[in-house]
Amino acid sequence: MVVCGDDGLAHRLTAELRGVYGEQVTLVVPPSERGVRTQVVGRARATTAALLDRVVNATVNRAGGAAAGPAGTSQVMAAAEPTEEVLGAAGVERAAALALVYDDDETNIRAALTARRLNPRLRLVLRLYNRRLGQYIEELLDQAAALATGGADGAGSDASTTVLSDADTAAPALVATAVAGTSKVVQTDGLLLRAVERTPMAGQLAQPGLATLALLSADGADNGGEQGPELLPDAAAVRAATGRGTVVLEQVSYAGPELPPARGAVAFASLFSRRLRWSLAGLAGCVLALAVALWVVTGTHPLSAFYLTLLDLFAIDDPAIGASVGRQILQLLSGLTGLLLLPVLLAAVLEALGTFRTASALRKPPRGLSGHVVLLGLGKIGTRVLTRLRELRIPVVCVESDPEARGLATARRLRVPVVLGDVTQEGVLEAAKIHRAHALLAVTSVDTTNLEAALYARSVRPDLRTVLRLYDDDFATAVYRTLRAAHPRASTRSRSVTHLAAPAFAGAMMGRQILGAIPVERHVLLFAAVDVGGHAQLEGRTVAEAFRPGAWRVLALDTAAASGGRREEPAAEEAYDDLPGSGLVWDLPDTYVLRATDRVVLAATRTGLAELLGRRPPERALLGAAGPRPPLRP
Template sequence: MVICGDDGLARRLAVELDAVCGETVTVVLPSRRDEHSGEIDALHRNPNSPVELITSARPDDQTLRAAGVERAAALALAYGDDQTNMMAALLARSINPSIRLVIRMYHRERGRHLEQLLDRAVAARTPGVEEAFVDASTTVLSDADTAVPELVAAAALGQGHTLQVDGKVFRGVVRPAGEAPHASDLATLAVFSGSDRDDPRSQDSAETPGADGTQLLPDTVTSYHRQFTHGRLMLEEVTHDGVPDAPADALTPGSWLRERLAHLPWKVFVSREVMSVFGLLAAVVVLLSIATLLLVDGIPLWKAVYLPMLDIFTMGDPATDEEPARRVLQLIAGFVGLAVLPLVVAATLNASEVFRAASAAHPPTEDLADHIVLVGLGKIGTRVLGRLRSTHHRVVVIERDPHARGVSAARELGVPLLLDEATSPRVLDLARIGRAKSLLVLSRDDSANLDIVMAAREANPGIRVVMRLYDDDFAATVSHTLRASHPHAATRSRSVSALAAPSFAAAMMGRHVLGVMPVERGVLLFTVVDVAGHPALEGFSIHEAFKQNEWRVLAVGSSTDPAAYRAASASDTLDGLYLPRATGFDWRPPHGRVLRAGDRVVLATTRRGLDILMTGVQPHREPPAAPADTSATDRETR
């Protein structure tokens, strides 16, 4: 396996493939002194870890060949720049037409086109590729799209990772010890070591398990007997009741415009500075008008005011044919205008700039409650905002950079927006943090995120908090401290690269991953597998195909033509992964149903179980008993 990257995703992916999957890994980093290279360098120096490290500023032809792309099974291009990943993918495909490519792309449409282009190149060079297309040569993933469902689920639902398959939505839900099964429960995914877990999906969950430990994918007997004494993680189908309806107070376009105009900061134009400058101008006009009335004979009042104003703004004609007093006053008015007009212009421009900056914000109404406060509108925050609004959640956004990626999107969605530092209690008060149900902090600064959370906790001790923290040790310390200080409030920490790494690792091993569900220090992966020709599935019943702590069949459907992968439209996407149109899955299949060629199954697997399924190393077990009239040769062949 070869990994090329320049940020935390490359580091976590290397650790994932080495420590969990046992793969031989070569990592290409821009520099050994890079902030993310320390852990990879430690793996490289470890004699028990088959990790090689290459430093190169760019993934050019020479670098890729030095990394062994010619003979590698898979290449992950995890640079933060889409164009760099595209160039490297095209080079890698020319060096090794059969290599499996996993490409990190933020732009969805560009990723779809690149995936189709590279797979056409494989089809042209490799005969019979369609038959093997279940291990797709090119997989385009987005770390943002992979992490967003987990972040949204933690903020909106409080618990449970969401999974979307076949037009249905599923999530993992914790059932405390002794709680009766729900009608919506489909399968037991894990049994915890204790009676409950605060957050089994949290990557920073560092509680020491009990003697029995947390069991992933337990058997039916274990699940039944431990439901009375241990907490369980269940896969639940989310009905329409799980998605909030559109708010009753949702604004129409006309009412939104009226509210927007009412909240514009018109007061900046009557500020002290502006009023002082225009007051000075008015005083000058009054003095010159009085002087004109006193010194110029027979001039009416309106003209005595009008002419000095023209003179100040240098708009009048020269008073060459008028009496000397009028000519002197015109000169005085011109000099006064030279002194006063710059002040007027400066004050006006400053007020306009303040008005523009203030009007970019759109504070929420005073009666807003039960909403989600989102801090940060970068790459991740923008996607999170879109997902929250698509499910009709009330959202208030705080962003300090008026030019951030998602500011324009927030305005288009009509979301209340505050352009200021979220660490300020005044800004949190404007966001109605005291009546909010959740706080989602997604800036890239760990320290700033912690400051925001602590300030929010003081205003609302019971608010549900989800914060983005990169450093694992820091995340564990922060979460435990906040949970100890506020035991009745949910606190979650998430790292985007940690949430995305298992999906990238699984894709490098050659299977399409529907979703990833962290469970304490372990991970469950959800994949779609064709039964035909699979030694661990074909010919076995669902009960017999189950492998304790490794994989479980969740749903059974019909296979589609492999060519359908190429025809998948943009609407058939899931977290950045392009899938064929669903043919329908039965999520409550009888355990006695025998899996046949032509079936396609949805599996929940551990990382070790997925590795067994990918490599074809079949676990030792007896095949199902053959009918009495089946010959020995047939049984052996089967």
């Protein structure tokens, strides 16, 4: 694997590939790390080295450590730009995958075009913020690979091109942290799935979720032997594990109020203010009372009495000369009411015009709003988080200090309330109804602003769930520990975008089928989307026969991948569960036969997935943890 970048994401990605997947990595970074925070990059390098040392030590200390996988090897190259000579020296011609994660889109595109020419079968992963341009570049590079390898299908999946954005990949984890308090999530088919540890009472079984992923160690630590965690256990092992903690998979859900249904027209309540509506109602009552009084006094027909009252109200020339005193008094009162009606009608017209004029402008938080998420910052990350929150139908109130922020157009299009103002100023968070909010997501690009907002929110609501985006890992750790110590009953999380985005980039480098990875003590479970066709362990077998405890397990069936969007029933006498909002079918019957046209989502260990996909493990895995390590490539 080759990783080229100029910020902390490159170092995070290298650590992920080596520590989780055990791959050999060549890291290409600028010699002076110009344009980035040098202290953070230095800490990222130290974190990378420390993590890899822990992985190597853990592998050496475990006898027969194939379950966790071996640690990879890597080398670091210094280069100002990823030119053809630099890519050649990094071994792109012989590499399996290349990640281009520079902060500049043009640099990544230029290097990707060069790398595709050097190695048509190379798996490319690009970091681009412009998603539409990324789609065009992805199609262009895939077509170039297909032509270079002699046919539309000649390149195969190994020559795939994947365009990712750190904002897009980090947004689901940030949303899950704000909604459910965890970032250990896997995103598939529009769903957010999380791994949850459940500890039952003594002598009882833990509550099952969508699937049981692992049985935790009896003493809470991975000591090996019978005390270690049991990954992907079968039903018999789960039933026998009374009183033992489990890791189950469940969908991330939101317990607060959902968004109201969308309305095509402006409602009457939002067209006129409450005070104006009461004024109109009072005047209408006065007109009705005058009409009834005229009917009683003069004895005319009720419709004629109402008509005469309206004539008097609008000052139409019909004086009551020669009429009774009661009729003349009522005419004077009607004229006076008409004078009061004029300013009310003018105010109604102005309010209606203002409502329609601001229908496409920024909304204000409605009265009585509660259980919402306060999103601080509408930059690159905040815009993606806002879109994801609205897809989950979670009410949001945004706070932004820059009236020219890129996310304001998205907020206006989605009809999301926005408070324009500096969060450091008093009253801004109060305007966002922070005292009745479900969570605070501070994702601005300034660490101190996020910290100040979190501390102020804590003073208003000590139990508020708070999620901070902090660039510096050491700073984030210190803030997290201090806030947890000061508010032990509150949920506080500090997240780095590069830390959240690295697993997605690493999964793309391993192949498009990798959806994510979730740690279980010292082990890792991978989630992958696999086509059944071509895999003898899956094709033609039932779900029960395809399940191999400790290696892989079929979790769901992707019905959206079926031809024509239709699929036969798994079994005539058995039903299955389909989560709303997705094409994934869960709780498949054990008797369902997997067909070549099916596409399944499965959980697997690293060695199990390597065996299933036919990927030969590195030579050092066959030699064992204590065996000789292969030399670094020049």
